[in-house]
Amino acid sequence: MAIDKYPTPMLDQLEEGPWPSFISGIKRLRDEHPNEKINKVANSLLGQLEHSYETRKGYWKGGTISVYGYGGGIIPRFSEVGHAFPESKEFHTLRVQPPAGNHYSTAMLRQLADSWEKYGSGLITFHGQTGNIMFIGADSDQYQHFFDEINDYGWDLGGAGPCVRTAMSCVGAARCEMSCTNEQKAHRLLVNNFTDDVHRPALPYKFKFKISGCPNDCQNAIERADFAVIGTWRDDMKVNQDEVKAFVEKKGRQYVIDNVITRCPTNAISLNDDDTITVNNKDCVRCMHCLNVMPKALGVGDDKGVTILIGGKRTLKIGDLMGTVVVPFKKLETEEDWESLVELAEEIIDFWAENALEHERCGEMIERIGLVNFLEGIGVEVDPNMVNHPRECSYVRMDGWDEEAIKWFDRQAEAS
């Protein structure tokens, strides 16, 4: 049966040009898909979107829906112009947790596509900015059936609302020589430990884990995660001097001086007369630049672990915050190490859940109460790696100085 198509003169212009067009994709669902319901939903969605383009306003509002047994994981959307575009008046998004590192077999993707074809609009995004597979456009009668079906074959909802959110991790050890940890293990251990907090939003606000295998931070964890795990190492970087010489020969000394030696943020590398390099590893801050330029010649060390930074977030509500170093280095080798990573996360989430204000991210709470109070709350000792520099303001009460100094020397003695 032919459907009455809404005209889309503005959206049609987004089919021009060489980049793949999402409008053409939605039109294919409208015109070519064998399921009439999908045709109609796509048509209605295009109608509302064209209306938004004409009037320069959005027309979705939220609500509260979830699958049976959960309290979140779905972004409810009800149209404010549903009377004009009724077939997409309910257009909810199911957030589904991807595998760590976003690996898929086509068999699994096809299975997901088949289920979504039965119950949804046919639109999917890999992945939303929080990291979920976004199944965009199920109506209130269908989302539970879709979830039941994909949940049976291995998929679970992610977080939405004030809860632990879906985590993200880079490709890491699966395909990267810079990897300093087992990213997928860290990812799954952390987020799956908080499954209850993912599905039942009861925290002050959102809490995100992100894992990057090295300080290049391809997951953008420091800027975007409440709990950022960054792989690093603490012994000497690996130098293959034959490959260094080959690189200098290929690129020239000037290139190496301009692009490697002088770019080191702590002047830790020098080029020798015989075209080898010397690295002062005590000064190296593991920024990754020289390794990025010469991946064949330089590599990460053997004594690997992670740095953990807490409190990164986007703009709402006190402006963008970077994560702050809370654990400068942590080995993740033995089962005990891994357990203590999870315990640290539990401490932090518990402390934040008890002490944060309504709608306050962990980083905002740290700003409000101060890092020292936060560290005391979670039982972590201070470390000079936590600051860019010591305090500048002299207005501070310091009558506990002697005890604190003894603590420092005791810890130093214990470590040595």
Next chain:
Amino acid sequence: MAKEMREPIESGCPDPFQYMHPTMRRNFGMWAYHEHPRPGVLLHVAKNGDKLWTVKAGTQRILDLFSLRKLCDIADEYSDGYIRFTLRSNPEFFVTEEERVEPLINALEEAGFIVGGTQNSVTTLSHTQGWLHCDIPGTDASGVVKAMMDELIDEFRNADMPNRVHITTSCCQINCGGQGDIAINVQHTKPPKINHDLVANVCERPSVVARCPVAAIRPAMVNGKPSLEVDEKKCICCGACFPPCPPMQINDAEHTKLSIWVGGNHSNARGKPTFQKLVASGIPNNPPRWPEATAIVKRILKAYNEGAKDWERINEWIERIGWPRFFEEVELPFTKYHIDNWRGSRKSLNSSAYIRF
């Protein structure tokens, strides 16, 4: 009789090894180095000599089932039935023999996808939901990205920038889209319009008050009904009050503007991570192609490409040449709005005799 409901299986995040290309599974943690044979292609070499070529493609991101199945067809034929997605939603395909790289690229291009996005390219713009699905969108992020990528397709296909360029869009200033070397964000410029008849029935007033970043919202009685009022002098027009209180309408056809921010860099390489800084605002929200925003982005990219040294990201290039010269080079005005007045803003002021002439 009520139907018995099915209890969910709380399986959480799935194990990726079952979906991982066998060469990656076999060499997990055992990679030696990588090369960049051509734009859109990476070669990773394992310590045992195994080689894996990755071919990266750009798509429309919001995939319809036809497009998703097309990607699966290509992966079945050329990539052993495996796909991975990057942070910026680009699918990656894998081959283990060099002679199969070219046919894979051809198959992707013939199907309408764009191969590129590696190393010193402009990768796919990451974006938020916009008019397609968000509840406080000032614009349509997907549309802005499509229109902009049409113009930046050569920068995606080739990798001839001084370093990689990450561009993001966000459809409001809460900035879910994230930090980018260049970020195109919507800036609401007028306080919310309140429908006082609805507030009492729809909004949990204390939580709306708590959400305002500048304490501009107060409970009030209006026309004898409990409602809320906004101190318009304080209001920064962020729109955060709208989701918990839809009668506080922030969407506005005329006063929603695009703004452009530069210099966000999430890597630690050469310097600590940095946030994006405002460079342009008041840009018309002009669907369906947003030509004014794209023109400014292209100007910034051109100046960066011509002026930056190898490996300099946009923030590093600007730090070297200085902000006065940046504004000159990209022909943008510097206004009072560029000077931060938010918390801790004095740290961003110049307290030295470092002056550029």
